[in-house]
Amino acid sequence: MEVKIYAAIIAFVALSLSMTSVYAYSEEKVTFAVSNPKNNWTSGAEAALKKVKGVRAVKADAKAQTVKVTYDPKQASLGDLSNAIAPIGTPQLLLKVDGMH
DSSP, rough: HHHHHHHHHHHHHHHHHHHHHHHHOOOEEEEEEEHHHHHHHHHHHHHHTTTSEEEEEEETTTTTTTTEEEOOOOOOOOHHHHHHHHTEEEEEEEEOTTOOO
């Protein structure tokens, strides 16, 4: 009886560990500048990007005309993100290069 209990516990732990790796994801953050945005574009941009599989968070800033996106690059590409907001304005990827003046 004890052997079966230990075997069940070991199987449960092994299954739990394998499920953790299945649900693990990578995360990247990117900022798009949106030129020529339509009126009240921020909510539309956020809604469009949240429909893209792999997008974790979106924050549009009307004043700065930017959209910050946190996403899983294994599920979404930069092209997917750009295409999602293209109907709202012209997206341009902003790159930050550290260490350059």
